[in-house]
Amino acid sequence: MQSQDVAQHSAPAGRPGPPGPAVDVEQAEAALVEHYPRLVRLAYLVLPAGPGRHRRVLTAHALAQRALPRGRTPAPVIPAQSTGRDGDPGYACVRLRVLRAALAAGRAGGRRAWPGRDRLPSPLPQVWGLRLFPRSGGADELALDQRLSALSAAGRAAYVLRGLEKLPDEKVREVLAAAGAADPDAALREADGVPERYALLDSPEFDPCSLQARPTDLMRRRRHARAALTAAAALAVCGALVARSDGGRGADGAAAPPYARNPAAEAALDPGRVTRASPTAWRTAARTGFSVWPARGDRTGDRALLRRALAVWARPGATVRVSATPGTPTGGPAGPPQLLYAGDVDGARVVLFHDGLRIARYAEPEDSTAGAVLDLARVDGATGAEAEALVLGRADGNVRYLTAPWVTRAAERDLLKPSAGAMDLGLAHGVTGPLAGPFRRASACTSWNVLQLTDAGGTRLFTDLGELVPAHLTAGRPGAPREAAGAEALRTWSPYGCSLAAARGLGVRSVNAWAFAGQPLPEGGGSASWVCTRAETWRGDGARTLAQFRTPGRAHGAVVARSDTSTACGPRAAHVLAGVLWKARSGSWYLLAAGGRDTASLRVTGDVTARAEGPLLAVRARRGATAVLKGTLDDGRTIGALR
Template sequence: MQSQDVAPRPTAIDVTTAEAALVEHYPRLARLAYLTLPATLGRNRRVLTAHSLVQRALPHGRTPTPPAVIPAQSKGREGDPGYALVRTRVIRTALDAARPLTFRAWPRRAQLPALLPQVRGLRLFPRSGGGDEAALDQALSTLSAPARAAYVLRGLERLPDEVLREVLAAAGVTNPDGALREAAAVPAQELLLGSREFDPCTLHARPTDLMRRRQHTRAALAAAAAALVCGALLVLPGGGWGPDGAAAPAYAQNPSARAALDPGKLTRVAPTAWRTSPRTDFSVWPARGDRAGDTALLRRALAVWARPGESVQVSATPGTPSGGPAGPPQLLYAGEVDAARVVLLYDGLRIVRYAEPVSGTEGAALDFARVDGAGRAEAAAVVLGRADGNVRYLTAPWIGRAGERDLLKPTAGVMDLHRTADGTVSPLASPATRPGSCTSWNVLQLTDRSGGTRLMTDLGELTPAHLTVGRPAAPREAAGAAALRTWAPFACSLASQRGQGVRTVNAWQYARQPLPGGSGEGAWVCTRAETWRGGGAGALAQFRAPSSAYGAVTAKGQDSPACGPKDPHVLAGVLWKSDAGAWYLLAAADRGAVSMRATGAVTGEVEGHTLALPAKPDAKPELTATLGDGKTLDHLR
């Protein structure tokens, strides 16, 4: 097989072949179109235009595939000439749609609003991501349309530059080299390009102007009266209900809603309340930050919370409602963080973070995180902001010291982090924003004023996840030397829990197993994540051989009670190759098991809670264990 890219001879592609490729890869093609289109179209029109361009990408009759676009050795999607043809047509029309309209030439079809699809009465836009996605979208908006197409094709399609030049040329770009050079100015963010922020097939829906839709001829007089009333409200003392920064206009109000949006009615807790309160959670956090008295900023934050405008980037952890406050919330923080003004609010159920640029309100973001039932550990810190791969926290008033440590290096020391008088911690590297290989996993180490120490890790959400070790019924803090050694080989598996609304993650070493042939002793660990919403917890059974620095995931249970407080049992197996080249089925259950059995491709039964049987490398046996009370324990799945 040749290693260089060689273009195949052009072949005739009929409309049936192109249609099959379009249907199979429709979400990817729509994402390509959406990212290539300019952000100035607005998210609703950008979504509809992207779908329109993809749906119009079918050729008329038989059309030759553009030459030198598909590497000869490629397989799958890149080896499909129908896909290559449709992709080229999508990019070409997206570039046309990005051209400004002028009076010197007739507009091209792609420059006009899409005839189909059409959605009336709703505004559609992709699910919001975080600050990194917003920064990437802003960076892409500064590029020319050809450079934007080059960046997207390079990041999503992973095309080499020589192939990418030919694709751009086939799409009508007159200077592909210039487009590639301009695209290289934006750092590569392949992981972010595939995020939900840029997925025009997974959408949120919001109504258009409901009042206008409900107007009709017989109610014209009543509608005019309502408009006069709204106009009067806008000039009332106190600001009325007009637009506030990035907030959408409001057309109605009631006394309770007005109270919830009044900065003067925000709950502010005394700085020493946590010392005497029987509760130790977010309800006793004092109001902090150098902008805690900025009434205009607080009013904008409350208004955007109640009615986020179309330009606001809204995100919420799974299971978290994103509606407005039911009453006056509690102010936790208001201040400038890096290049943003940030407000943190708490309503007893959720932490809400509002952020806007230091200058203006364009690019405002609103983040929701569910925190009901938080205890002393879970209420120890909240994310203030992320920038340049780092995360900055605001810590609870009962925290006395903060530090940073690498979970992969249990014997390394802790690097102290500067903590200001208001509880703000200097930035630390965030594993949640670092794609690629896992060479380190930095966590936040917090020490209470009473001396207790705990570890928290950033999983891309407002609240960090609390790390523990030990048996599910009695987990303990993951801060001691033995606990750190338990977590170190399995820290990289935390990446699978990003963005899942995780509250705590426990690592439980439930078995150690002597390996055949005197190869040492293997360790079995179950890492279980509990979420704030209660359901959706994930359990990973992992095995680590003495010759490996990292653990390997052998089984995964989603929405499973295994190795948790309600079901403190787990069983998993793995095919393992010894130093002598022999293959074995290794399996282990927790110490509650008295015997184990393998059936199917490998058969055998042993007393105890570990098993090792000769096996073939492609064997797929079934495993069961018998507990001390006679119950059967199935393999984690």
């Protein structure tokens, strides 16, 4: 249960407790040897991911190996939480030193580089002739690693201490403060934004002690050192001359060198083989998806630009910023992709491709390939509304879209103001005018701008969630939702638009808002509304479901329950149950609960015991009470509260 009227204030950052028993070198060494794989895993998870897995593995081992104290040192009174480490001051001491060094590495180098030589924990270990990296995990591990890489070093440490070390938040604050984190509370808040997939931290994906090895360049190692240096110097001179002559644009731009000749791969990189849909294909197609979009833009004939875009997609170089929505494969195209757009957008040259599974967006500055960007998004099965718009570019807080050829009008609407009109954006060869993005730096959410598109089939709303494909907004009972552009749907969405920020960066396909209950409040407090918002993803799992509660006079709903694994509020399970502690004007507290119309009865146990027939329950409770909610559906099935 959550209390709506009581603000939650974070406690001050925990300070290290008094020193524990002194730990000598032998005791610390015994703990390090016994728990070495765990300590190296902890360091690997906290280190930034930018420089690559090989260097991250070696640095994690270096941090653990340099964790031994030089003499006797006080041990922090922060016990480990698992058998074999409980109350071991040696382990607590070594773990703290590893964490302190990992946080220092993250602060010194950020996501793109390690700290300078004077800050590196150790020059050892070194590996010559091999590249080492952990075994690859699945899509869930990849998604978690991407989410963690977006956090600060302290945020990653907070998440890992919770999930790997099983420390409660109070102890996490103490460890982070002792390790030198500037703001442990901020680190915990960062960690709150990552789904609690703690079991994945034990995956081989994050095990730097179980490694795969691959050789470095074998041919180069055969050459004599002096000949290699001479050749490298000559190559550098030639490269500088070429760069000087063509403004920094080689044939492949910012792409990495090719690994080996492969006819199939080379065919996929040939701009002359890129496919293009007929300008009128969408008019007679049985399925209106990205495959029938024509190629648009004023650079569709720029073979050099298309060549660079294809080469970077296949082999992004070290300077290319690459992003992919969760669950999206990041490899190059298996064959020649379809060209959707190539042109100039807000000071950049942009190319959009579709390979049947993904949208790839390549962008480079107008005068150089330095700073090239590659974005990938999964769009398999997209049709109709799901294939109506793509992000062309973002600049100065604005978003510009490329729309489907069947779209006749584009407009901007504030989702929080349902009675306000839509402002026309204009369309020029499918490209919209700039739309103010919904995200603001200020904490208060006063507007949420969405894209409104109109075609022969009606009007639809889409929201930018920081990805290539905007999310389609709908409203109504799961399984039979309607478009969110209607007057009733707009009123439903209005108090809950700001909650869309919770679905940012999840690879969201669509978001539905379902007003599943209205509830009279005790003591004549008016009528409250219950709404469930569910963000479905392109990969089919990891849907984010929020149960929200709103009382009269409040501009926004309050999130009272959240799940990333529940089927509630979705087409497979069109039911939901949620509860909240509510404070009346008199000062009395009540436990309120509500389910969908198919809920026959509700039962609550724990600090509060009550039963009610029908989908609503209101019973007096004390502040801070905890309870367990159960509901019985009309068909006799039992459901629990969303959490």
